[in-house]
Structures are given as structure tokens and as C-alpha cells.
Amino acid sequence: xxxxxxxxxxxxxxxxxxxxxxxxxxxxxxxxxxxxxxxxxxxxxxxxxxxxxxxxxxxxxxxxxxxxxxxxxxxxxxxxxxxxxxxxxxxxxxxxxxxxxxxxxxxxxxxxx
Amino acid sequence: xxxxxxxxxxxxxxxxxxxxxxxxxxxxxxxxxxxxxxxxxxxxxxxxxxxxxxxxxxxxxxxxxxxxxxxxxxxxxxxxxxxxxxxxxxxxxxxxxxxxxxxxxxxxxxxxx
Numbered sequence: 442x443x444x445x446x447x448x449x450x451x452x453x454x455x456x457x458x459x460x461x462x463x464x465x466x467x468x469x470x471x472x473x474x475x476x477x478x479x480x481x482x483x484x485x486x487x488x489x490x491x492x493x494x495x496x497x498x499x500x501x502x503x504x505x506x507x508x509x510x511x512x513x514x515x516x517x518x519x520x521x522x523x524x525x526x527x528x529x530x531x532x533x534x535x536x537x538x539x540x541x542x543x544x545x546x547x548x549x550x551x552x553x554x
Numbered sequence: 555x556x557x558x559x560x561x562x563x564x565x566x567x568x569x570x571x572x573x574x575x576x577x578x579x580x581x582x583x584x585x586x587x588x589x590x591x592x593x594x595x596x597x598x599x600x601x602x603x604x605x606x607x608x609x610x611x612x613x614x615x616x617x618x619x620x621x622x623x624x625x626x627x628x629x630x631x632x633x634x635x636x637x638x639x640x641x642x643x644x645x646x647x648x649x650x651x652x653x654x655x656x657x658x659x660x661x662x663x664x665x666x667x
Contacts, residue, residue, distance in 0.1 A: 483660070484558070484658040484659060484660050485644070486658075490655050532597075541587075541599055541612070542599075543596075544589075544597040545596050546594065
């Protein structure tokens, strides 16, 4: 059974703090790793899709790294803002099952002004 | 505006009744997906379809049925055989390539009374 673990489950930070969280996934048969942001009352939105070991992606203050050999990805938020408050989901694909995604339970980030 | 719509937003059903959740997309995506979210759990795949008139079971298909008669539409029927239907249901679509990001609808919250 393929399992995707995210930690921490929740995180409370002050505005301006930088933060990071982890996604662990099976290191064998890796195909892609996705990060999504899910704000309350909205639809999940894709942040990054990462496919190569060592990939680093950046979008504004948010960046992500990927280590497929050891099976983890980090998501970093620099200078957190209240609008960053959301649940951050990672999802793993092994390329089998037509590339379907296996989601972690998410990390819920709350940024206090 | 391109996107995915789901209706209704909230749905109440009496035990023993079938109910159909709507999902429509105008993104011209080939693949469509249904997920279920329960408290404290990651998104779990119910059914997916890579092409019109074809669909496959996901991890938790029991008690559900789908159809894909048109590219734009992928309705999900929650049948009376589904033992714990109360949940939040998300529909998604993506271009057919396996590592492409998925685009999500706003979700339907189903409550069985």
C-alpha cells in the first residue's frame, strides 16, 4: 500500500515568520510529486509539479525541493502572510494506475497577523 | 471563464436513497476524477476516467457509480449501498498526461440524515 505522509499536521506561525513542512513518499517507482494549496471555502490549487530528483521550484515566497532517492519533498514559505493560511497537500504518483495521485492528509498552516 | 463546476454545494439525503452529484468542466481536459474527503484523512480516489465512455475504479469505488457520456461531464451517483456516504466530494480534471496538475471543483458536501 502506497503511503504519503505529511508533517506537521498543523502549524501556527506569526506574520513574517518563515516556515517549512515535509512530505514523505515511497522512493521506488517515483513519477511525480504535486503540491497543492487549499484555502478554506475554495478549491485546491496546484502550486508545483515536480518530476526530477533535485528539482527546486519557486513561486513568489513559496518554494519546494524534491529528493526522490530518499523520498521526501520540502515546502518553504518565506515571510508568511495571513493570506498564506491554508492546508497544503502533497500528492505522489508512481506512474502506474495511469498516473493517479495518492494524497497526504495535508499540513494546515495558520498565519496570525 | 474556464473551470470546473460542481453542484449542488450542499446536499442532504435520506438513508436508502441514491443521489447524483454533478461535475462539469469546460477546460477541454480528457481526464476527470472523483475524490472523497473525510475528517483527518487525505483525498481518496473514488473513480476516474481518462476518456469518454471509459472509466475505472479508484481505491474506494464500492457503493458509487459514474458515467462519462460527454467529455465535459462526469456525474457521480452515491448509491444506497455506500455505507458511510456523509463526506465532502471533490471533482477534478486534468489533461491526459499523467504528471499534469489536476484542477479541482469547489466540492459538494453530502450529508445523510
